Amino acid sequence: MTQELALGIDIGGTNTAFGIVNRRGEIIAKGKMPTTGHDTPYHYISALKQRLDEVTGGISHERFAGVGIGAPNGNFYTGEIVFAPNLPWQGVVPMARIISEALNLKAILTNDANAAAYGEMTYGAAKGMKDFILITLGTGVGSGFVANGSLIYGHDGFAGELGHVIAVRNGRKCGCGRHGCLERYASATGIVQSATEWMKERNDASILRDEHPLTAKAIHEAAEKGDKFALELMEYTGMILGQTLADAVAITSPEAIIFFGGLANAGDLLFTHVRTHMEDNLLNIYKNKVKLIQSALPDSDAAILGASALVW
Amino acid sequence: MTQELALGIDIGGTNTAFGIVNRRGEIIAKGKMPTTGHDTPYHYISALKQRLDEVTGGISHERFAGVGIGAPNGNFYTGEIVFAPNLPWQGVVPMARIISEALNLKAILTNDANAAAYGEMTYGAAKGMKDFILITLGTGVGSGFVANGSLIYGHDGFAGELGHVIAVRNGRKCGCGRHGCLERYASATGIVQSATEWMKERNDASILRDEHPLTAKAIHEAAEKGDKFALELMEYTGMILGQTLADAVAITSPEAIIFFGGLANAGDLLFTHVRTHMEDNLLNIYKNKVKLIQSALPDSDAAILGASALVW
Numbered sequence: 001m002t003q004e005l006a007l008g009i010d011i012g013g014t015n016t017a018f019g020i021v022n023r024r025g026e027i028i029a030k031g032k033m034p035t036t037g038h039d040t041p042y043h044y045i046s047a048l049k050q051r052l053d054e055v056t057g058g059i060s061h062e063r064f065a066g067v068g069i070g071a072p073n074g075n076f077y078t079g080e081i082v083f084a085p086n087l088p089w090q091g092v093v094p095m096a097r098i099i100s101e102a103l104n105l106k107a108i109l110t111n112d113a114n115a116a117a118y119g120e121m122t123y124g125a126a127k128g129m130k131d132f133i134l135i136t137l138g139t140g141v142g143s144g145f146v147a148n149g150s151l152i153y154g155h156d157g158f159a160g161e162l163g164h165v166i167a168v169r170n171g172r173k174c175g176c177g178r179h180g181c182l183e184r185y186a187s188a189t190g191i192v193q194s195a196t197e198w199m200k201e202r203n204d205a206s207i208l209r210d211e212h213p214l215t216a217k218a219i220h221e222a223a224e225k226g227d228k229f230a231l232e233l234m235e236y237t238g239m240i241l242g243q244t245l246a247d248a249v250a251i252t253s254p255e256a257i258i259f260f261g262g263l264a265n266a267g268d269l270l271f272t273h274v275r276t277h278m279e280d281n282l283l284n285i286y287k288n289k290v291k292l293i294q295s296a297l298p299d300s301d302a303a304i305l306g307a308s309a310l311v312w
Numbered sequence: 313m314t315q316e317l318a319l320g321i322d323i324g325g326t327n328t329a330f331g332i333v334n335r336r337g338e339i340i341a342k343g344k345m346p347t348t349g350h351d352t353p354y355h356y357i358s359a360l361k362q363r364l365d366e367v368t369g370g371i372s373h374e375r376f377a378g379v380g381i382g383a384p385n386g387n388f389y390t391g392e393i394v395f396a397p398n399l400p401w402q403g404v405v406p407m408a409r410i411i412s413e414a415l416n417l418k419a420i421l422t423n424d425a426n427a428a429a430y431g432e433m434t435y436g437a438a439k440g441m442k443d444f445i446l447i448t449l450g451t452g453v454g455s456g457f458v459a460n461g462s463l464i465y466g467h468d469g470f471a472g473e474l475g476h477v478i479a480v481r482n483g484r485k486c487g488c489g490r491h492g493c494l495e496r497y498a499s500a501t502g503i504v505q506s507a508t509e510w511m512k513e514r515n516d517a518s519i520l521r522d523e524h525p526l527t528a529k530a531i532h533e534a535a536e537k538g539d540k541f542a543l544e545l546m547e548y549t550g551m552i553l554g555q556t557l558a559d560a561v562a563i564t565s566p567e568a569i570i571f572f573g574g575l576a577n578a579g580d581l582l583f584t585h586v587r588t589h590m591e592d593n594l595l596n597i598y599k600n601k602v603k604l605i606q607s608a609l610p611d612s613d614a615a616i617l618g619a620s621a622l623v624w
Contacts (some may be wrong), residue, residue, distance in 0.1 A: 082597070131467040145563060147464040147471070154459070154565020155443040156601060161562040164595045166555070169481070176595055243478070250473040251457060251563055253466020283476045283488055285394070289468060 003065040007105070008308030009048075010112065011035060011071040011095075013086035013139075016048060019304035020056055023312065025123035027301055031055035036088050041095065044088075045102045052103075059103055066106035067099060068310030070115030070303055072142075077157035079109045085175065086139070108310040112136065112303065114151050114160065116260050116295075117144030119306025124297045125258050132256045133248060134295075135162065137263035141183035141190075147252055163187070167244045186241040188216035188263045194233055195219060204229045220266045234266060238273025245274065246281035249290055256291035260302060264294055315377040319417070320620030321360075322424065323347060323383040323407075325398035325451075328360065331616035332368055335624065337435035339613055343367035348400050353407065357414045364415075371415055378418035379411060380622030382427030382615055384454075389469035391421045397487065398451070420622040424448065424615065426463050426472060428572050428607075429456030431618025436609045437570050444568045445560060447474065449575035453495035453502075459564055475499070479556045498553040500528035500575045507531060507545055516541045532578040546578060550585025557586065558593035561602055568603035572614060576606055 005028070009018045012035060019030035033051045038044035052059060073084035079096025081087065100107035110118070117134035120126035126134070130149040136142040141163030145152040152159045163183035164176055171180025172193065184190050192214050199209065206229030211218040222230035245257060263270065271292055279287060297305060317340070321330045324347060331342035345363045350356035364371060385396035391408025393399065412419035422430070429446035432438035438446070442461040448454040453475030457464040464471045475495035476488055483492025484505065496502050504526050511521065518541035523530045534542035557569060575582065583604055591599060609617060 129467075131465075131471075147459055147466070148462050150460050150462075152459040152464075152564055153443075155441075155567035156565055156597075158597050159443075159459070159563065159565035161595055161597075165559045165562050166593065169555075178593070178595070243481075247477045247559070248563060250477050251471065251560060252464055253468055253471035255467035281478065281490070283473055283490070285468075285470050285473075 003063060005064050006308040006311035007052075007059060007064060007067040007103070008304040008306070008310075009067060009069045009099070010115070010303035010307050011069065011081075011087070012112075012303075013072070017300075017304055018048070018052065018055075019301065019308065021305060021308035025305055027304060029056050030301070030304060038088070041089055041093050041098055045098055049102055059105065064105055066108065066311040067103060068115065068118075068307040069095060069099060069107060069109040070112040070307040070310075071095060071109060072112055074109045074111040074114075075157040076108070076110040076114065076151070076153050079107065081109070106311070110151070110310060111142065111144075111160075112306075113142030114144040114153075115306035115310060116142075116302060117146055117151060117306070118309040119297060119302055120258050120260075120295060121146065122309035122312065123305050124302070125293045125295060126256065129255050131252065132254045132258060133162075133245075133252065134258050134260065136261040137187055137259060138261035139187060139189055141187045142261075145252055146254075152252075162244070162248060165244055165247070167240050182240070182244050186237055186244070186263070188261075191216050191219055191233055191237050191263060194236060195229075198229070198233070206230065216263050216266075220263075220269065223266065223269045231269070234269045235273045237263075238270050239277040241270075242274045242277025242279075243281050245278045246286075249278070249286050250283055253286060254290060256293050258293045258295055260295040260297070267294060315375060317376050318620040318623035319364075319371060319376060319379040319415070320616040320618070320622075321379060321381045321411070322427070322615035322619050323381065323393075323399070324424075324615075325384070329612075329616055330360070330364065330367075331613065331620065333617060333620035337617055339616060341368050342613070342616060350400070353401055353405050353410055357410055361414055371417065376417055378420065378623040379415060380427065380430075380619040381407060381411060381419060381421040382424040382619040382622075383407060383421060384424055386421045386423040386426075387469040388420070388422040388426065388463070388465050391419065393421070418623070422463070422622060423454065423456075423472075424618075425454030426456040426465075427618035427622060428454075428614060429458055429463060429618070430621040431609060431614055432570050432572075432607060433458065434621035434624065435617050436614070437605045437607060438568065441567050443564065444566045444570060445474075445564065446570050446572065448573040449499055449571060450573035451499060451501055453499050454573075457564055458566075464564075474556070474560060477556055477559070479552050494552070494556050498549055498556070498575070500573075503528050503531055503545055503549045503575065506548060507541075510541070510545070518542065528575050528578075532575075532581065535578065535581045543581070546581045547585045549575075550582050551589045554586045554589025554591075555593050557590045558598075561590070561598050562595055565598060566602060568605050570605045570607055572607040572609070579606060
């Protein structure tokens with residue numbers, strides 16, 4: 001029997017999702033379980049193995065080419081998860097090795113945004129592209145840069161942190177200890193912070209004043225209803241993101257920038273402004289060339305598909 | 313006889329330099345001629361061919377593997393020089409094709425900074441490195457980004473324009489039509505502009521006030537003599553460059569950044585500040601990892617070596 005299947009695992013701060021994927025990108029079986037509530041990574045893997053067996057009836061290496069894992073702060077070269085602030089484990093966790101030993105399969109790990117880039121390249125909007133940027137607009141901002149058909153990992157495996165490029169010099173304090181990082185503005189938490197700051201400083205009427213707690217989704221919905229305050233938030237967020245993307249384009253000159261994650265669901269309400277401000281800030285040779293694309297992979301499956309694509 | 317030689321041509325705004333290089337990176341013969349004063353690219357090539365014959369006694373394709381050409385605004389994919397403001401020819405010049413036909417040799421063209429990156433990778437400080445950035449600090453700022461052992465060209469061949477990343481939002485007007493580009497600050501012309509602006513605004517005593525015209529070299533020499541104004545110029549220039557490099561590191565995570573060109577000769581007078589401000593602005597995972605290296609290739613030969621390295 002040929003090894004026609006891959007296991008994809010997406011380790012998130014709250015939940016771990018997994019799926020069995022064939023070479024055409026079809027998810028044959030899937031499941032999830034909480035990431036938290038396990039004393040050690042080893043207990044976590046035991047629970048994961050049990051869930052896998054329940055859902056799949058057992059993983060045979062006759063049929064499986066390997067397992068791909070996407071995780072925040074995952075390092076492709078070492079297979080380690082390194083000081084991930086949103087995961088329950090401290091320090092450095094050799095997750096690829098632990099999972100490989102537990103499942104007796106080849107295991108490849110990378111960070112979640114790089115896994116998403118693999119997913120787009122293998123099954124999604126970046127099929128056939130050799131140069132593109134994948135950006136996740138979620139709780140934070142993640143990115144995977146692809147050049148010459150390969151992920152840019154850098155010498156240490158940590159390349160592609162567009163979320164921590166300084167978008168606003170001396171700007172908002174970031175969790176990383178510095179100021180003005182892109183993800184303090186252009187993520188789901190960033191747009192909520194913009195809204196909260198503006199509400200304190202200004203007196204605009206807005207249906208958002210009744211939202212407790214205020215979420216990026218509520219801002220998106222208010223913008224859809226034509227709420228001026230919410231529309232202005234979209235424009236401001238799009239401006240910061242567009243300006244920063246113009247600089248990134250000057251480095252890797254991508255064919256497309258593909259957006260994924262919660263805030264990306266705002267669609268044209270956000271991307272119209274991203275495009276305008278990116279184009280305004282682009283060097284002439286790059287103007288009107290770079291496609292901005294919203295990921296077409298189904299939200300719930302994309303992370304699994306991306307992780308599984310690591311195997312091929 | 314084996315094809316053990318390459319011809320390297322560096323097309324600059326004032327002069328064109330060429331050399332015959334063997335696989336060990338030794339320049340066997342070299343020469344130069346003015347780039348300007350020829351009516352068309354075809355007249356230019358005729359004159360170049362004549363100079364080549366004078367210096368080399370004729371180029372035989374039994375011995376030559378090809379010709380590599382470095383030129384401002386050179387495009388690797390198309391072999392064209394595209395709207396180069398500092399060259400005498402307007403519009404798009406299919407230079408690789410013209411030279412290939414004139415010399416009856418395979419011709420490969422890229423921009424001058426990318427050629428310098430090839431030179432460092434083949435013969436210089438980046439030997440054995442798979443991930444680095446080459447930066448030329450000359451009249452402008454050029455850059456070549458190498459990831460996974462390959463130059464990043466982008467989808468259109470125009471990647472690697474770090475000189476036109478916005479270093480100062482709403483900053484100095486740039487020749488490209490935008491404001492605040494890195495090369496308005498961190499090039500030879502940039503540091504002279506800083507000096508000129510400061511002299512108008514401030515009353516500092518400085519030996520630079522007697523320099524007419526003021527040059528980057530004079531600023532470097534004044535700094536060497538301990539002139540406070542010149543030292544402050546080095547610090548300011550190093551700060552802007554260091555801040556911008558911190559953002560570039562977050563994208564490609566290079567093992568080293570290699571500096572080349574006139575302003576790079578300022579050495580530690582400049583790079584001490586580049587390092588301090590880059591490290592201050594780096595995300596934790598990148599701190600104390602990135603080497604800053606001054607190119608060790610001889611100034612006069614590096615461009616020829618870089619161009620010739622395209623052939624191998």
